[in-house]
Amino acid sequence: GQNIDQPTEMTATEGAIVQINCTYQTSGFNGLFWYQQHAGEAPTFLSYNVLDGLEEKGRFSSFLSRSKGYSYLLLKELQMKDSASYLCAVTRGGDSWGKLQFGAGTQVVVTP
Amino acid sequence: NAGVTQTPKFRVLKTGQSMTLLCAQDMNHEYMYWYRQDPGMGLRLIHYSVGEGTTAKGEVPDGYNVSRLKKQNFLLGLESAAPSQTSVYFCASTGTGNTGELFFGEGSRLTVL
Numbered sequence: 001g002q003n004i005d006q007p008t009e010m011t012a013t014e015g016a017i018v019q020i021n022c023t024y025q026t027s028g029f030n031g032l033f034w035y036q037q038h039a040g041e042a043p044t045f046l047s048y049n050v051l052d053g054l055e056e057k058g059r060f061s062s063f064l065s066r067s068k069g070y071s072y073l074l075l076k077e078l079q080m081k082d083s084a085s086y087l088c089a090v091t092r093g094g095d096s097w098g099k100l101q102f103g104a105g106t107q108v109v110v111t112p
Numbered sequence: 113n114a115g116v117t118q119t120p121k122f123r124v125l126k127t128g129q130s131m132t133l134l135c136a137q138d139m140n141h142e143y144m145y146w147y148r149q150d151p152g153m154g155l156r157l158i159h160y161s162v163g164e165g166t167t168a169k170g171e172v173p174d175g176y177n178v179s180r181l182k183k184q185n186f187l188l189g190l191e192s193a194a195p196s197q198t199s200v201y202f203c204a205s206t207g208t209g210n211t212g213e214l215f216f217g218e219g220s221r222l223t224v225l
Contacts, residue, residue, distance in 0.1 A: 004154065031212065042202060042216035043155070087154065097212035098143045098204060099170065102154030 004103035006088050011109045012078055020073045020106045022088035030093030033100065034062050034073045037085045046073070046086075075108070083110045114138050118203050118217035125193045125224045133188040133220050135203030143206045144186040145170070145214070146178065148199040155202065161186055193224045 003025045012018040024032070031050040035043035049055055049064035049071060061074040075082055085107050089100040116137045125131055135144065142163050147155040157170030159178040167178045175197060177189045186205075190197060200221050204214040 033212070033214075035214075040219075042218050043214075044216070045213045048213065089154075091212050093212070098145050098206045098214050099157055099160060100155070100212075100214065102156070104152060104154045 004088055004090060004101060006086075006103040006106045008104070009107040009109065011111060013111055014078055014080060016078050018075045018078060018108060020075070020086050020088075020108070022071045022073070022103055024069050024071070024088070024090050024101075024103075026069070026090050026092075026101065028092040029066065029069075029090055031091050032062075032064055032071050033087075033089045033091065034060075034071075035087040035089065037087060037105065039084070043087055078110050080110050080112070083108060116203055116205055116215050116217035118201075118220045120220060121218065122221050123223070125190075125222065127194060127224060129193050130189070130191050131193065131222075132190075133201055133203075133222075135186045135188070135205075135217055137184055137186075137203075137205040137215070139205060139207065139215065140183070141205035141207040141215070142183075144180065145204045146176070146186065146188045147202045147204065148172065149202060149219075150199050158188065158201075190222075193222075195224045198222060198224045 006022045034046040037043040047062040054063045059076045064071045085105040087105045088103040119134045145160040146158040161180040164183040179187045203217040
């Protein structure tokens with residue numbers, strides 16, 4: 001089975017940095033995704049990590065440590081539009097690419 | 113740029129009624145999925161399909177049936193709706209070249225009274 005944990009909510013100020021941690025315990029791990037979901041909308045893809053290390057994509061970065069079962073999503077220069085839920089999800093890959101196991105999501109609230 | 117389209121967007125049912133949610137994708141994706149999302153819980157996989165004519169059970173399949181008669185369509189059926197099936201349902205698809213990135217529909221909010 002798989003167990004994925006992430007904080008329920010985080011609050012930060014516009015322009016600041018926030019780091020969302022995700023820990024997982026899983027068998028057959030092949031990669032970790034981060035998705036963003038605004039209220040009432042569909043999740044949208046942010047990043048995918050399969051190797052250890054940091055992947056940077058503009059204001060967003062994602063880090064993975066396979067040996068520690070740990071990932072984080074770093075949001076820099078926060079903007080009001082970044083207020084959303086951030087979902088951590090793991091995959092076993094192969095024919096199971098889309099069979100994601102999701103965490104409950106972290107609600108990020110950006111304040112002026 | 114339709115992507116993944118779900119119908120209907122909203123539906124209210126009475127306990128015991130049946131209904132079908134339709135998911136259509138225009139990206140020629142092989143894989144399609146139905147997830148449900150409930151407050152305080154992560155998205156959970158109901159059923160999925162790895163190609164036309166195939167279906168398989170996910171994490172929470174009980175009370176649901178699916179069919180994939182055409183590659184672009186994936187139907188989710190509730191034969192006898194229960195209040196526990198009140199949820200937001202998301203369809204998603206992906207292709208073999210997408211490293212697993214899922215493309216989600218906008219969701220269907222179902223309430224069972």
